Structure formats: C-alpha cells, structure tokens
Amino acid sequence: MRYVTSIERLAKAEGIEQGILQGILQGSRENLIEVLETRFGLVPSSIVEVVNQIEESAVLKTLFKRAIAIPSVAEFQQILQNIASQE
Template sequence: MRYVTSIERLAKEEGIVENARESIITVLQTRFGEVPSPIVEVINKIEEPSVLKMLHKSAIAIPSTTEFQQVLDSLNSGK
C-alpha cells in the first residue's frame, strides 16, 4: 500500500469538500433557479464534510431557499 503524505490527504479532503459544496449549489439551482449569493457565500465557507452532507440532504428536500437560509442561520447560531 502506498504511503499517503499529509499534503496528499489534505488535498483529497479539500477535493471532497469542494465537490460537496458544488453539489449543494447545483441541487439548489436545479430546484429553485438562481441561488441567492448570501447562501452561496455561506456554503463556500463551510469546511466540515458532515455538515455539507446534511446540507445536501436538506437541499434535496427543503421547499424553498428561504427555508434553506434558515437552516444555514441555525448552523451559525449553534457555534
């Protein structure tokens, strides 16, 4: 098995995070059209894969971008 350096591991994790962000935004665009820039900005700042996974599921099921924004707001208030 090949040794994976910490830099390679970080690059892989960053790729996973970036793909997750893009997936969330794509789902929101597909469902609602243009995604408000404040939502995109918040999504692009999130680094935790588990949070992004939860947001992806929410983006699929949530009825509006307004309610998605409320989910994002609740994440920020929980910090």
C-alpha cells in the same frame, strides 16, 4: 538521486491527504449549490458564500439531503443561519 527523509515523506503524504480532503469538500459544496439551483433557479450569493465557508463534510452532507426536500430557498437560508449561529 536525492535522499528523501521519512519526515519529508510524511509531510508529502499529509499534504496529499489534505488536498484530497479539500477536493472532497469543494465537490460537496458544488453539489449542494447545484441541487439548490436545479430546484429553485438562481441561488442568492449570501447562501453560496456561507456554503463555501463550511469545512465539515458531515454538515455539507446534511445540508445536501435537506436541499433535496426543502420547500423553499428561504427555509434553506434559515437552516444555514441556524448552523452558523451554532459555530
């Protein structure tokens, strides 16, 4: 049986944690796009591309809440542009 060092265990744990976080982010992105599709039909690819580049779960959560109540895709796109210009 191979001996596993504490550094190897730590690296494995960090990798698992990173994978979980990436999975949560991807799920949040997909949920956001699904809400937009449900409300407005086809979502422009420009919106999908920007959403898929967001790496902060708090930003995705805020956008998700806004997507539920926003009156149009155009207004949502404006919010995305404002967020992108702040980064």
